[in-house]
Amino acid sequence: MKKKVMGSTLVAATALMLAACGDGGDEAFEPTDKLRVQFVPSQNAETLDVIAQPLEDLLSEELDGIEVEVSVSTDYPSVITALGSGSVDVGFLPPSAYVTAKEEGFAEVILQSLRYGVNEEDGTPTDELVEGYKSQFLVRADSDIETLEDVEGKTVAFQGRSSSAGYVWPAASLLDIGIDPETDVNAVERQGHDQAILSLLDESVDVAVTFQDARNTVANDFPDVWETTRVIATTEMIPNDTISVRSDMSEEWQEKLQTAFINIGKSEVGRQIIFDVYSHEGYMESEDSNFDIVRQYEEEIGE
Incomplete structure (x- = not known):
């Protein structure tokens, strides 16, 4: 049995439904009255729901006043x-989720985010x-877990299977040393990298898998998080979110959106907004071939 990264029967079923119900038209889509944008939070969803309003306003301004609706999804x-x-x-998708969406014929990548190195x-x-x-394996400072090999048999906080940093890359790292992330550890799922770290701090898990370095997302409330936790391993590089x-969507509108988001990332106000939403520092144009490495990792964590 092969373990597919998304593991989502829902997505596959939807693909069949849409194919059956499609009108067969080839006309390119262009938003006329409203542009709808959606993302999944990497931190507290209630906070991000409030932050979304400034992004709506800024994006609307860049797109000549078209109404923009930004919503938060659960997964x-x-x-x-x-x-x-x-x-x-428009969807903010991590690499693994984008690859799945592309395979289903649902999405095209237009941009990758930029972040400061760590x-x-x-x-x-x-x-x-x-x-x-990169993704990191985080433990408490007083833990007896020193290496990836020590993770076997421990309780590990992952994100959903579509999360590159929260599941795919760390799962591949464990498989590389002979540890099955489904059977050789007690895997629990958390919604948000900050929640994985909080689970580590309250000792409900032994290991938290997060993007590097997600401790910044909880540092305001837990300023000693750097002293009370430590990193035991990191993964190979992961392409930034899309x-x-x-x-x-028409090519004209794809180009409009590329320009709009790049401009937002270049302005002081805009950069703060996208950092608050997703820890992004800006955007660069992207193409599908940039994610071939993701497809390779999906194969690696299959069996």
Whole structure:
């Protein structure tokens, strides 16, 4: 039996339904009265729901006043399904979720996010904007877990299976040393990398898998998080998150959105907004071939 990254029967079923119900038209989609944008929070969903309003205003301004509706979803399969059904026009998708959406014929990538690199020694940001990042295995400072091999048999907080940093890359790292992430550890799912770290701090899990370095998401409330936790391993580089659009969107509108998001990332106000929403520092144009490495990792964690 092969373990598919998304593991989502819902997405596959939706693909069949949409194929059966499609009108057969080839006309490219262009938003006329409203642009609908959706993302899944990497931190507290209630906080991000409030932050979404400034992004709506800024994006609307960049797009000549068209109404923009930004919504928060609970998981990436829901965003993919919404793109496929046409109820959402733009989705913030991590690499693994984008690849699934592309395979289903639901999405096209237009942008990748930029983030500052992370200092391997202390987790502080560097001054270099990079196109990729790593996942990390985090334990409490007083834990007897020293290496990846020690993770076997422990309780590990993952994100959903569509999360590149929260599942796919760390799962591949464990498989590389002979540890099955489904049977050799007690895997629990958390919604939000901050929630995985909080579970580690309250000792309900032994290991938290997060993007590097997600401790910044809880540092305001737990300023000693750097002293009370430590990183035992990191993964190989992961391509940064995407901004993807529904597959039938016109090339003209894809280019408009590329320009709009890039401009937002270049302005001081805009950069703060996208950082608050998703820890993004800006955007660069992207293409599907940038995610071939993701497809390779999906194969690696299959069996």
